[in-house]
Amino acid sequence: ILDQQGGRSRGFTFRQGKWPFLALDKGSLNYLLSKLWSERSCVSPLIGSHTKISPPAQARRTFAIFRKLKPKDMASLRSQAKAENTTIGATLAAIAAQCFAERANLAPGTRFKVLQSLDMRRFQKDAEDSQQLSCRAGSMDLVLDGRESLWPLAREASKQLSHFIDRGFGIDCVRVFDWGVDAMEMTRLVQLEADNPFSKGRAYATGVSNAGVYVSNHWQEVYYATSTAYAGSTIQVYVITLKDKSTCICFSAVEGVVESSDELDHFADNFMKKMIDTTAVSKYKEDMSILTNGILCAFFGFLVGAILHLDAWSAFFSTLVRMYNGVGGRVSELVAPMGFWLFFTVMHPLVGGAGVGLGELAWQFPGYITGDLDAVGPPVAFTLLSVLVTNAVLSSRPARAALAAFVAFWFSTTVTAGVAGTTSDLGSYNLALDDAPFPAGQSSVRGCPAFDQVASPQIQKLNFDVAKYQGTWYEHAYHDWTQFSEVYDTSLEISLADDKHTWIDIFKVKGPSPTRAPHSWRGSPVAMGAAYPLYGDLPDVRIPVINELGFGNYFPNFVIDLQTDPVTGDYTEAIQFQCLEAGGVRVFEGINFLSRKSQISPSELDAMFERAKSIAPYGGTREQMHLVEHVDNFQPIQNWWQDAWRFISFDKLLELIA
Numbered sequence: 001i002l003d004q005q006g007g008r009s010r011g012f013t014f015r016q017g018k019w020p021f022l023a024l025d026k027g028s029l030n031y032l033l034s035k036l037w038s039e040r041s042c043v044s045p046l047i048g049s050h051t052k053i054s055p056p057a058q059a060r061r062t063f064a065i066f067r068k069l070k071p072k073d074m075a076s077l078r079s080q081a082k083a084e085n086t087t088i089g090a091t092l093a094a095i096a097a098q099c100f101a102e103r104a105n106l107a108p109g110t111r112f113k114v115l116q117s118l119d120m121r122r123f124q125k126d127a128e129d130s131q132q133l134s135c136r137a138g139s140m141d142l143v144l145d146g147r148e149s150l151w152p153l154a155r156e157a158s159k160q161l162s163h164f165i166d167r168g169f170g171i172d173c174v175r176v177f178d179w180g181v182d183a184m185e186m187t188r189l190v191q192l193e194a195d196n197p198f199s200k201g202r203a204y205a206t207g208v209s210n211a212g213v214y215v216s217n218h219w220q221e222v223y224y225a226t227s228t229a230y231a232g233s234t235i236q237v238y239v240i241t242l243k244d245k246s247t248c249i250c251f252s253a254v255e256g257v258v259e260s261s262d263e264l265d266h267f268a269d270n271f272m273k274k275m276i277d278t279t280a281v282s283k284y285k286e287d288m289s290i291l292t293n294g295i296l297c298a299f300f301g302f303l304v305g306a307i308l309h310l311d312a313w314s315a316f317f318s319t320l321v322r323m324y325n326g327v328g329g330r331v332s333e334l335v336a337p338m339g340f341w342l343f344f345t346v347m348h349p350l351v352g353g354a355g356v357g358l359g360e361l362a363w364q365f366p367g368y369i370t371g372d373l374d375a376v377g378p379p380v381a382f383t384l385l386s387v388l389v390t391n392a393v394l395s396s397r398p399a400r401a402a403l404a405a406f407v408a409f410w411f412s413t414t415v416t417a418g419v420a421g422t423t424s425d426l427g428s429y430n431l432a433l434d435d436a437p438f439p440a441g442q443s444s445v446r447g448c449p450a451f452d453q454v455a456s457p458q459i460q461k462l463n464f465d466v467a468k469y470q471g472t473w474y475e476h477a478y479h480d481w482t483q484f485s486e487v488y489d490t491s492l493e494i495s496l497a498d499d500k501h502t503w504i505d506i507f508k509v510k511g512p513s514p515t516r517a518p519h520s521w522r523g524s525p526v527a528m529g530a531a532y533p534l535y536g537d538l539p540d541v542r543i544p545v546i547n548e549l550g551f552g553n554y555f556p557n558f559v560i561d562l563q564t565d566p567v568t569g570d571y572t573e574a575i576q577f578q579c580l581e582a583g584g585v586r587v588f589e590g591i592n593f594l595s596r597k598s599q600i601s602p603s604e605l606d607a608m609f610e611r612a613k614s615i616a617p618y619g620g621t622r623e624q625m626h627l628v629e630h631v632d633n634f635q636p637i638q639n640w641w642q643d644a645w646r647f648i649s650f651d652k653l654l655e656l657i658a
Contacts, residue, residue: 034169038143042113045202045234048104049257057194057201060229061255065268069247069275076279081154089116090157092208093142094150095278096237097157099270100206101146103235103263108147115207115233116140116161123170139173140164141204150278194230200257207233211240225250234258235267297401298408305412312420312432319433319585326583337582340551341431344481348429349414352484356512359520374639375523418481427478427626428485430619434585445617447586448556448579451545454614456561456575464544468571469559470495476600477593477608477627479619480578482551487511488629489529492594496538503536503546513629523641525650548578555580555588561611572596575608577615589618591625598630 081091097114106112118140142157164170194201211224224240226232234257238250251268258264306313327333363369365382393399417423418431434446452460475490483490493506510529514521521527536548536557544559555578563573578590593608605627612620619625645651 034167035141038141039113041111042143043106043110043205044199045113045205046198046200046257047106047112047205048100049234049259055256057191057230060257062227062229063253063255063258063261063264064225065251065261065264066223067249067251067268067272069249069272071241071244071246073276073279074241074247077275080278084151084154086151086154086158087161089208089210090161091150091154091278092210092237092239093157094144094154095271095274096206096208096235097142097144097146097153098148098150098274099146099267100235102270103267104205106146109145110147111143111145112205113203114142114144114157115204115209115236116142116157117207117209118170120170120174123165123174139177140170150274190231201228201231202234202257203231204233206235206237208237208239211238213241213243215243220245222248223250224248225252228252229254235264237271295404297405301405301408301410302412305409305416308413309416309420309422312416316419316433323433323583323585326585334582336552337580337587340553340580341433341587343551345415345418345431348418348481348484349411352428352486353410353414356486356517356520359512359523360517363520363523369519374637375641377640378644425485425626426619426624427480428483429481430479430624431481433587447584448581448589449618451543451556451558451560454558454560454577454618456611456614459544459560459562462562464542464559464562465571466496466500466538466541466544468569469544469562469574471596473574473594473596474598474630475592475594475628476605476630477625478591479625480590480592481588482590483509483626484511485626486513486516487526488513488515489598489631489634490628491598492592500541501538503538503548505534505536505548507532507534510634514631515629522637522639525641525645527637528642530651553580560615570596573604573608575612575615577618577620579618586618591615591618591620593625598632 077091078088081088084091093114093116097112100106100112100114101110116139140161142160144153144157146153148156190201193199209226214222219242222240222242225236225238228236234253236252238252239247241247249268249272251264251271253264253267323334324331362379362382363375365379365385367381368379369375393403414423415431418429421430421432423429471494473492473494475492478490487509489508489510491508493504493508495504495506496502497504508529508531509526511526512521512524517524534548534550536546538546544562546557546559547554548557558577558579559574560577561573561575562571564570565572572595574592574594576590576592576594578588579586580588591612593605593612595604609620609622609625614620
C-alpha cells in the first residue's frame with residue numbers, strides 16, 4: 001500500500017489539499033492555536049526528576065511495575081465517577097496528576113500536561129478504504145493542577161475532553177500528526193528529541209491509557225503497556241480490565257527519567273492507594289447516604305406516629321426527668337430498670353408483630369404445606385423470594401427509604417400506643433411509666449406500694465405456709481409487659497432450695513397459640529414449651545414477700561391473696577403482684593392470677609378480679625389484664641422445625657434471657 005501511495009499516508013482524508021503545511025488546508029489552525037495557548041503556563045514534564053546521568057535513548061532500560069485491582073473496587077470507582085458527573089478515564093487521569101504533583105512536590109496552582117490516550121478511530125467521519133493507509137495517531141492534552149481535590153480535578157479533565165471533542169480537535173490532531181509523518185522525518189525528530197538533555201523526549205508529566213473492558217472466557221490476566229524509551233510521559237499509567245476478573249495496571253518509566261524502579265514503585269503504591277481509598281470513601285459515603293436517608297425517613301415515620309399521642313410522650317419524658325431527679329442525677333441507677341423497659345419495648349413489635357407475621361406468611365406460601373403433611377423442611381421457595389425481594393429493596397435507594405419510613409412509622413405507632421395505653425391488649429403492652437392509663441374518674445398512684453397496702457385482709461391474717469405454695473400453678477390472667485399475648489399454657493413451678501430461703505420460679509410457656517398463629521404455631525421455637533428460671537429470696541417464710549431477680553433487676557414479688565381448700569387446707573388460688581421502681585417512679589408492675597387448675601370457670605375468674613381490687617390502680621382490672629388460654633391433652637410436635645431448634649440448642653439460649 002505504501003508503494004502504491006508513494007510512501008504517503010492520509011489522516012482521515014484521502015485528498016491532498018493545496019496547502020498541506022501542518023494540515024492548515026484541513027482547518028487545523030484552531031487546534032494548533034489552542035494547543036499552544038494551553039501549553040504556555042505548563043511546567044516542564046521533568047520537574048521533580050533528579051537524575052543527573054541520562055543514557056542515550058537506545059540504551060535506556062524501561063521500568064514496568066504491575067498492580068491488580070479487584071473487580072468490585074473498579075466497579076465502585078466507575079460508579080462513583082458517574083455519580084460525580086465525570087468519567088472513569090478522567091478520574092484515572094486526575095489520580096495520576098495528583099500522584100505526579102506529590103512526587104514533584106509541586107505548589108498549588110502549578111499546572112502541567114497530562115496525556116489522555118484516546119481511540120482516535122472514533123473521530124473518523126470518512127468511510128474506510130482498505131487500500132488507503134490512514135494515520136490514527138494523536139493525543140489529547142490535559143492541563144491540570146495536581147494539587148486540586150480529586151473530583152473537581154476529574155470534572156475539569158472531563159470538561160477539557162468535552163471541549164476537545166465539541167470543537168472537532170480529534171480530527172485536527174490526527175491530521176497534524178499525519179502531516180508530520182507525511183512531510184517530515186518524524187522518526188528522526190523523535191530520536192533527536194529523545195536525546196535532548198532538557199526534555200529527554202518527555203512531552204507530558206504523566207499520562208493514562210485506559211484500554212477499557214475486555215470480555216474473555218479464556219484469559220485470566222492481561223499485561224498491557226508500550227515502550228516510552230524515546231518519547232512519552234515521565235511516568236505513564238496503563239489500565240486494562242478483564243470483565244468480572246481483574247483490572248491490571250502497569251506503571252512505566254525509563255532509566256534516566258526516574259532514578260530507579262523504587263521511585264516508580266512508590267508512584268504505583270500511591271496511585272493504588274488513592275484508587276482504593278477513593279472506592280472506600282465512596283462506599284462509605286454511599287453507605288452514609290443510605291443510612292442518612294434511612295434515618296431521616298425513619299425519623300419522619302417515628303415522628304408521625306409519635307404525634308398521634310403527643311400528650312402521652314410529653315408525660316413520658318416529664319416522668320423521666322422526675323425519675324432522674326429522684327436518683328439525684330445518678331444515671332447508673334437508671335441503666336438496669338430502663339434497659340429492662342427498653343428491651344421489652346423493642347421485643348414486643350419484633351417478636352409478637354413481625355416474627356409471628358412472617359411465620360404465618362412462610363407457612364401459607366404456596367407449596368410449603370400440602371394436605372396433612374407437617375413441615376418436612378425449610379420454606380425454600382419463600383426464603384428465595386424473600387432474598388430476591390430484600391435484594392431488590394436494598395438495591396434501590398428510594399425503596400430503602402420508603403421501607404425505613406414504613407417500618408419506623410409502624411414501630412412508632414406500636415410503641416406510642418403502649419406508652420399512651422391505647423393498645424388492644426394492655427395486659428401485655430402497657431409501657432406507661434408510673435401512671436398507667438386509668439378509666440375516667442379513677443385516681444392514679446405513683447411508685448410501688450408496700451405489702452400491707454395491697455395485701456388482702458385474709459392473707460394478712462393467714463399464717464403463710466411456703467410448703468403449701470410450692471408446686472405447679474397455672475396462670476389465667478396477667479398484667480405484665482414481659483409476657484407476650486401470643487403465648488399460652490403458661491405455668492409456674494415454685495420450689496424452695498434446701499436452705500428454705502432461696503425461691504425458685506420456673507416460668508413455662510408455649511407459643512404462639514394456635515388461635516394467634518393458626519398456620520405457623522407448630523414451627524415456633526417454643527411450640528413445645530420453654531422454661532425461664534427466675535430466682536429470689538424469701539426473707540421470712542411466714543410472710544409471702546419474695547425479693548425476686550429477673551432480667552437484671554431485683555423487685556419484690558407479693559402474694560397478695562390466697563384461697564384454700566376448705567377440706568385439705570391446700571392453696572388453690574393465688575394472686576401475685578410485682579413492682580419495680582427507680583427514683584420514685586414505677587417502671588414495671590406485674591400481676592398474675594394463678595390457680596392449681598388449668599381450666600377455671602368464669603365465676604372463679606370474676607371472683608379473682610373482685611379480690612384484686614387493691615391492685616386495680618396498678619393494672620388489676622379487666623381492661624388491663626390479658627386472659628391466658630390453656631389447652632388440655634397437648635400432643636408433642638414432631639417436624640423439621642422442632643428438630644432444627646433442638647439441634648442448635650435454642651431452648652438453652654432462651655433460658656439465658658431471664
